[in-house]
Amino acid sequence: MADPRTYRPKTGDIPTDAGVYRFRDRDGRVIYVGKAKSLRSRLTSYFQDLRLLHPRTRTMVTTAASVEWTVVRNEVEALQLEYAWIKEYDPRFNVKYRDDKSYPYLAVTMSDEVPRAQVMRGRKKPGTRYFGPFTHAWAIRDTLDQLMRVFPMRTCSAGVYRRAEASGRPCLLGYIDKCSAPCVGNVTHEEHRAIAEDFCAFMAGDSARFTRDIERRMKAASAELDFEQAARLRDDLGALEKVLQKSAIVFDDATDADVFGLVEDELEAAVQVFHVRGGRIRGQRGWVTDKASEAGVGTPELIERILLEVYGEREGKDDVPREVLVPVLPGEPDDVRDWLRQRRGGVVDLRVPQRGDKRELAATVTKNAEQALARHKVSRAGDLTARSQALEELQENLGLPEAPLRIECFDISHVQGTNVVGSMVVFEDGLPRKSEYRRFIVAGTEDADGTLRNDDVAAMHEVLTRRFARLARETANGDETTPVSGEVDADDRAGSLRDEDGRLKKFAYRPQLLVVDGGRPQVDAAARALAEVGFADIPVVGLAKRLEEVWLADDDFPVILPRTSEALYLLQRVRDEAHRFAITFHRERRSKAMTVSALDGIAGLGPAKQKALLQHFGTVKAIRAADAEALQEVKGVGPALAESVVRALSSNEGSPAVNVITGEVLE
Numbered sequence: 001m002a003d004p005r006t007y008r009p010k011t012g013d014i015p016t017d018a019g020v021y022r023f024r025d026r027d028g029r030v031i032y033v034g035k036a037k038s039l040r041s042r043l044t045s046y047f048q049d050l051r052l053l054h055p056r057t058r059t060m061v062t063t064a065a066s067v068e069w070t071v072v073r074n075e076v077e078a079l080q081l082e083y084a085w086i087k088e089y090d091p092r093f094n095v096k097y098r099d100d101k102s103y104p105y106l107a108v109t110m111s112d113e114v115p116r117a118q119v120m121r122g123r124k125k126p127g128t129r130y131f132g133p134f135t136h137a138w139a140i141r142d143t144l145d146q147l148m149r150v151f152p153m154r155t156c157s158a159g160v161y162r163r164a165e166a167s168g169r170p171c172l173l174g175y176i177d178k179c180s181a182p183c184v185g186n187v188t189h190e191e192h193r194a195i196a197e198d199f200c201a202f203m204a205g206d207s208a209r210f211t212r213d214i215e216r217r218m219k220a221a222s223a224e225l226d227f228e229q230a231a232r233l234r235d236d237l238g239a240l241e242k243v244l245q246k247s248a249i250v251f252d253d254a255t256d257a258d259v260f261g262l263v264e265d266e267l268e269a270a271v272q273v274f275h276v277r278g279g280r281i282r283g284q285r286g287w288v289t290d291k292a293s294e295a296g297v298g299t300p301e302l303i304e305r306i307l308l309e310v311y312g313e314r315e316g317k318d319d320v321p322r323e324v325l326v327p328v329l330p331g332e333p334d335d336v337r338d339w340l341r342q343r344r345g346g347v348v349d350l351r352v353p354q355r356g357d358k359r360e361l362a363a364t365v366t367k368n369a370e371q372a373l374a375r376h377k378v379s380r381a382g383d384l385t386a387r388s389q390a391l392e393e394l395q396e397n398l399g400l401p402e403a404p405l406r407i408e409c410f411d412i413s414h415v416q417g418t419n420v421v422g423s424m425v426v427f428e429d430g431l432p433r434k435s436e437y438r439r440f441i442v443a444g445t446e447d448a449d450g451t452l453r454n455d456d457v458a459a460m461h462e463v464l465t466r467r468f469a470r471l472a473r474e475t476a477n478g479d480e481t482t483p484v485s486g487e488v489d490a491d492d493r494a495g496s497l498r499d500e501d502g503r504l505k506k507f508a509y510r511p512q513l514l515v516v517d518g519g520r521p522q523v524d525a526a527a528r529a530l531a532e533v534g535f536a537d538i539p540v541v542g543l544a545k546r547l548e549e550v551w552l553a554d555d556d557f558p559v560i561l562p563r564t565s566e567a568l569y570l571l572q573r574v575r576d577e578a579h580r581f582a583i584t585f586h587r588e589r590r591s592k593a594m595t596v597s598a599l600d601g602i603a604g605l606g607p608a609k610q611k612a613l614l615q616h617f618g619t620v621k622a623i624r625a626a627d628a629e630a631l632q633e634v635k636g637v638g639p640a641l642a643e644s645v646v647r648a649l650s651s652n653e654g655s656p657a658v659n660v661i662t663g664e665v666l667e
Contacts, residue, residue, distance in 0.1 A: 004061045008047045014040040019071040020081045022089075023064040027509050030089035032060055035078040039069050060093045075335035076342070079304075083312045090435070092405070092428055105283075106131040106140045108153075108200055114161070114182050114189055115196040116154045117144055124313060131203040131282060146239040148178040150210070151199035153192060155179065162618035202240075204277060204318065211240055255279045257323035259358070260306065261365030263373050264299065270373035271306055272365050277321070286369070288376045304330035311343050320344035325353045325362055386566050387430030393567035394513065397559060398552065400539055404513035405429055409574045410467075410526070411517040412442070412459045413582035419589045422463035423582035426511075427574050439585045440466065457525045460516060464529035471510060472533050511538060517575050519544040519558075520551050527553040543575045598624075602648045604641045612636060613645075624649040 019039045023032040036042030046067075050058050072078050086094055107120035111127025119140045124130055144155060154161065156171060156179070164170055164183040174181035182192040202210050218233035261272045268288060275283040287306070303326050311320055320343045330336045333350060340348040353359040391403040407427045414420040422440035426433045442459045514530070516522045523542035530536055541559075542551040548568060549558035561568040598620050599610045616634045617623045623631070623645070631642035 004047050004050070004064070007064070007066050009043070009067065011040065011044055014043050014069070015071055016040045017071045018073075018075055018078050019069050020078055020085065021067060021069040022085065022091075023060065023093075024066045024068070025063055026065040029509055030085070030091050031063060032091050032093040033082055033085045033089060035075075035082040037075065039071070043067065043069070056093070063093075075332055076338045079308065079335060079339050083308045086308075087312065090433075104137040104140055106143065106203065108196055110193075110196065110200070114154055114192055116156070117196075117199065118155060129200050129318060131200075145178075146242055147199065147202070148173070149239045150214070150236045151195050151202070152178055152180040153195045153199055154182060156183075159618075166618050166622060203282075207240065207278060211237060214240070255323070256321040257325055257358070258310070258321050259325045259353075259361050259365050260303070260327065261362065261367070261369040262299065262303065262306070262327050263366060263369040264302070265373075268373065268376070269302060270369045270376060272369040272372060273310065274361065274365050275321075276361075284368070286372050288372065298331075299328045300331040303328055304332070304336060307336060307340070311340060315343050315345075317344055317346060320348060322347070323349045323351075325351065325358060327352065327362065327366065387570070390430055390566035390570040393561075393565060394570070397561060397565075397567060398513070398539065398541060398550070400513065402512060404511070404539075406509065406511045407513045407515060407570075407574055408511040409515040409517070409578040410460065410463055411575070411578040411582040412456045412463070413579075413586035414442075414459070415586075415590065419586055420459050421582060421585045421589060422459060423578050423585060424463070424467060425574065425578045425581055427570075427577075430570055432577060437581060438467070439581070441589070456518065457521050460518070460522050461525040461529045464514075464526050465533060468530060468533045468535050471535070510535065514538055514540045515571060515574055515578075516540065516542045517545075517578055518542050519549070523551045523553050541571075543571050548572065598649060599645075602644055604644060609634075609636050609641075620649075 016038050018035075018037050020033065020035045021039060021043060022030050025031050034042065046053075046057065046061050050062070053061070070081065072081060104119050104121050105124075107118055108129040108131075109116045109118070109125075109127070110129050111125075119137050120128070120130070148155070155173065156164070160171060161183050164174070164181075168184055170179065170181040170184050170186070173179040174184070174186070180187040180192055180195060182189055187195075198210070214233055214237045218230050218237060221227075221230040221233060255276060256278070257276045259274045259276060263270050271287040271289070273285050274281050275285070287309070289302075307324070307326075307330065314320055320340060322344075324340065329350070329352060337348060337350045340350060353362050391405070394400065395403045405428060409425050409427070411423050412420065413423070420442040422442055424438040424440070426436040440463045442462055514526060516526045519542055523540055526540045526542070527536070530538055530540065540553050543549075544551060544558070548561075548563075550561060550568075550571065551558045561571075599605060599613070605613075612634050613623055613631070614620070617626060628639065628642040628646050631637050631645055632639060637645075
């Protein structure tokens with residue numbers, strides 16, 4: 001634990017301007033990001049008597065080794081920079097938003113030459129229109145199935161589209177008129193884009209225009225005695241109405257709003273948001289956050305952080321609505337309104353609903369938040385108290401100098417010495433930090449006769465040696481113990497722990513505890529690897545599967561933790577996650593190894609160039625039909641390589657790619 005007095009900046013050196021500040025630990029890692037109207041007033045509040053600080057704030061300032069700040073012109077810039085830094089550094093003492101599920105969206109890839117409608121999760125991509133989020137992926141597919149009658153746009157993958165384009169035959173959806181089949185020229189690309197734009201307009205809330213148009217055309221067809229066309233239009237109208245019935249009508253058609261609900265206790269807060277477009281609820285989303293992760297955060301500050309989280313990566317009128325209804329106004333509502341207006345490109349009404357339908361809907365959203373928090377409380381993995389207890393028990397039972405805030409676990413996976421891989425998973429504050437997971441390809445150990453030998457211990461030694469040798473190289477030139485406080489530029493490099501682009505290096509931080517999957521042999525191999533690369537002071541334990549014994553280096557007998565121990569539960573979660581991550585990677589490599597392609601074995605044609613050729617031509621058959629000049633159009637393929645490909649494919653013509661296990665032809 002550091003003494004905050006060792007890195008406290010002089011009060012006169014801290015500006016009174018608005019700005020954003022960062023606390024770093026002794027490894028140079030950012031552990032907290034905050035903003036302030038007056039940097040001097042805010043920062044000096046952290047360096048008062050430790051007994052007067054909130055326990056979590058006290059832990060943060062004693063973990064930190066330096067503080068730095070960047071001055072900005074106004075509060076809006078401070079909001080933007082704070083959000084950018086929190087996203088970049090993911091500081092462990094800032095509020096953590098854990099979405100209770102990965103919500104699916106209905107996405108339309110308008111940036112593609114031929115837009116595609118599909119289910120999409122994860123980070124949003126530029127040039128793609130998103131609708132939702134939906135509660136279930138099957139709800140999106142059901143919606144698409146209904147709407148394809150009226151808006152027959154493409155839903156197939158790039159590979160299916162290219163194969164249909166090459167063969168001149170549409171897929172099944174093209175034959176049953178649920179796709180306009182631009183792949184075979186049934187419609188032009190411009191006509192298909194118009195269909196996609198109408199689809200997006202309907203999903204964005206402009207539904208009345210389409211229902212009125214279909215109803216008018218249906219009546220006209222009936223008047224002209226074209227009853228077959230009238231029946232088709234009647235079914236189209238029924239499909240649209242079925243989709244609309246699934247969206248509850250809450251306001252008039254002109255209302256576009258996001259309605260937020262918040263329920264909190266001393267430690268945690270649950271957040272729900274309903275997305276209303278065209279007067280209908282189009283999607284719902286929820287978070288749970290550990291309030292205790294950041295001291296001194298009241299409800300207004302929490303609302304501000306929630307709005308930053310929701311709209312930080314959104315831009316435009318489709319993603320930022322005209323109205324944002326919140327239970328409590330943020331701490332600086334005018335600054336947040338200005339920031340939202342910049343994101344939308346127009347006026348945004350940020351307010352607390354006082355009466356009428358909007359207040360009733362806000363109460364419903366809050367009720368959902370109450371239920372979400374109640375469900376979360378029964379989830380043991382998300383219990384902050386249980387996680388803190390687990391870390392304290394590990395420190396006590398394993399004799400560690402401090403609670404292991406960062407735990408790394410390693411596992412080996414293979415089948416009889418083939419396709420050997422290793423995994424590294426990271427847990428911080430008892431929760432997985434998936435952005436820092438790593439995978440290792442391990443060369444199998446051979447016997448004297450050249451056969452592969454099953455040697456988990458040697459593989460574990462190799463993986464750990466590579467991981468900590470990398471850590472030794474990346475920290476060799478950096479002075480990690482000397483705290484430096486003061487004003488910095490926004491692109492500060494933080495010494496040797498950051499690369500030239502300012503990004504964190506892959507293995508820049510050391511763990512407080514290293515866990516291996518296995519017993520005494522694996523622990524000894526891990527301890528030997530650490531000693532060889534100069535990290536013998538890092539504690540190592542192994543968790544044996546059979547009796548869940550905890551083995552320590554140089555101990556003849558294992559530590560037996562009680563079956564109800566939170567520490568044992570945490571070690572099991574870490575071990576099981578490392579095993580899952582390793583076996584997933586092993587299966588990927590084994591699957592690739594079992595596939596034999598006609599492109600394999602061609603000198604100079606590695607996986608990257610094979611992929612480039614397949615992306616350009618679509619199939620191996622098309623590559624075989626191309627001449628050397630056509631092959632050279634692909635980036636990275638020169639004249640010599642093109643001639644080699646032509647000769648190799650002409651010599652093994654008729655030998656397609658085959659799965660060696662099932663015999664399935666993959667070409």
